[in-house]
Amino acid sequence: xxxxxxxxxxxxxxxxxxxxxxxxxxxxxxxxxxxxxxxxxxxxxxxxxxxxxxxxxxxxxxxxxxxxxxxxxxxxxxxxxxxxxxxxxxxxxxxxxxxxxxxxxxxxxxxxxxxxxxxxxxxxxxxxxxxxxxxxxxxxxxxxxxxxxxxxxxxxxxxxxxxxxxxxxxxxxxxxxxxxxxxxxxxxxxxxxxxxxxxxxxxxxxxxxxxxxxxxxxxxxxxxxxxxxxxxxxxxxxxxxxxxxxxxxxxxxxxxxxxxxxxxxxxxxxxxxxxxxxxxxxxxxxxxxxxxxxxxxxxxxxxxxxxxxxx
Amino acid sequence: xxxxxxxxxxxxxxxxxxxxxxxxxxxxxxxxxxxxxxxxxxxxxxxxxxxxxxxxxxxxxxxxxxxxxxxxxxxxxxxxxxxxxxxxxxxxxxxxxxxxxxxxxxxxxxxxxxxxx
Numbered sequence: 001x002x003x004x005x006x007x008x009x010x011x012x013x014x015x016x017x018x019x020x021x022x023x024x025x026x027x028x029x030x031x032x033x034x035x036x037x038x039x040x041x042x043x044x045x046x047x048x049x050x051x052x053x054x055x056x057x058x059x060x061x062x063x064x065x066x067x068x069x070x071x072x073x074x075x076x077x078x079x080x081x082x083x084x085x086x087x088x089x090x091x092x093x094x095x096x097x098x099x100x101x102x103x104x105x106x107x108x109x110x111x112x113x114x115x116x117x118x119x120x121x122x123x124x125x126x127x128x129x130x131x132x133x134x135x136x137x138x139x140x141x142x143x144x145x146x147x148x149x150x151x152x153x154x155x156x157x158x159x160x161x162x163x164x165x166x167x168x169x170x171x172x173x174x175x176x177x178x179x180x181x182x183x184x185x186x187x188x189x190x191x192x193x194x195x196x197x198x199x200x201x202x203x204x205x206x207x208x209x210x211x212x213x214x215x216x217x218x219x220x221x222x223x224x225x226x227x228x229x230x231x232x233x234x235x236x237x238x239x240x241x242x243x244x245x246x247x248x249x250x251x252x253x254x255x256x257x258x259x260x261x262x263x264x265x266x267x268x269x270x271x272x273x274x275x276x277x278x279x280x281x282x283x284x285x286x287x288x289x290x291x292x293x294x295x296x297x298x299x300x301x302x303x304x305x306x307x308x309x310x311x
Numbered sequence: 312x313x314x315x316x317x318x319x320x321x322x323x324x325x326x327x328x329x330x331x332x333x334x335x336x337x338x339x340x341x342x343x344x345x346x347x348x349x350x351x352x353x354x355x356x357x358x359x360x361x362x363x364x365x366x367x368x369x370x371x372x373x374x375x376x377x378x379x380x381x382x383x384x385x386x387x388x389x390x391x392x393x394x395x396x397x398x399x400x401x402x403x404x405x406x407x408x409x410x411x412x413x414x415x416x417x418x419x420x421x422x423x424x425x426x427x428x
Contacts (some may be wrong), residue, residue, distance in 0.1 A: 042414075
């Protein structure tokens with residue numbers, strides 16, 4: 001049989017063309033016809049068939065089976081490389097029917113795949129479930145409230161930065177609220193004006209003015225005559241005018257008709273005008289204070305004494 | 312002209328199909344098929360030769376493709392064409408439905424196809 005070779009100028013034979021076309025559409029071939037076809041004509045087509053098509057064609061044209069052994073063998077090796085390899089190593093006898101062998105191998109392969117498939121499936125489902133737990137869900141229930149700050153230790157124990165921040169915050173808040181939260185001390189020193197807006201003395205008008213309390217004692221300008229007539233020695237009375245003239249005149253004063261002799265200086269001392277005391281804790285006093293104080297100036301610091309210059 | 316070989320004549324010959332169709336081709340084209348060539352050879356005393364008619368026991372669709380192929384081949388292997396033919400040029404012209412029959416017919420006809428045309 002002359003078969004045209006694929007030489008450059010030579011056209012493929014019509015047989016060749018037909019074989020090509022048929023090989024492309026093998027699965028559409030229902031049967032090879034009633035007449036027997038020579039094997040070598042149809043062979044290239046059969047070699048391109050799938051196992052199922054080959055089986056089908058053999059069933060419709062059983063004479064093919066005589067020659068298709070080699071095709072089946074090739075199919076075994078091509079389709080199931082691993083399993084065929086296994087088989088070959090176990091016992092190197094060729095099976096009676098490669099066709100049978102093929103279908104046995106196919107079953108084994110199917111089992112293996114099924115096993116792997118189910119494993120994969122379960123893995124995938126587990127992964128999906130895990131994913132579902134993490135995904136955002138739509139609900140109409142409130143999530144549990146977060147812990148308010150300060151209920152527990154901070155997640156990261158105080159880093160330096162955190163500490164600084166805390167200190168700054170505290171400082172700042174203490175500074176601004178200094179007027180509001182009065183420290184409880186500072187009663188002993190009258191001279192230092194307390195910043196607290198303590199309740200002012202009810203009796204006195206709270207004004208900017210410094211109230212000066214003076215106590216005067218009676219001038220010994222009482223006519224000596226009177227006194228003398230009383231028969232008391234008036235000598236000490238002479239001293240009296242010499243007493244510091246810081247006595248505010250207060251005519252309405254009670255006369256100290258008592259004999260206040262030498263005791264006077266002490267009593268005078270007592271009666272020396274007391275320095276103006278800003279006892280009323282009036283907030284206006286803090287006007288004298290600079291707005292921002294350094295740490296050492298904080299009222300909260302122990303031992304601080306400050307004297308406000310008196311008016 | 313009877314003296315020149317049948318090869319010299321390039322008259323029309325008829326190819327018929329089993330279902331009554333006829334196809335006219337040039338003798339030179341028909342001679343592509345060795346089988347046909349012999350049948351049409353005037354050296355033979357075949358009935359076909361006398362009548363210049365070759366019946367092919369295939370249906371018309373198949374016969375038509377046979378003629379088509381022969382024309383195709385005659386052209387490309389003739390002196391006129393120097394182009395390289397794409398291998399698949401003719402493949403496209405074969406509908407799958409006739410491929411099987413065409414294969415069988417081609418096998419029969421090509422059985423005697425001369426590859427050294």
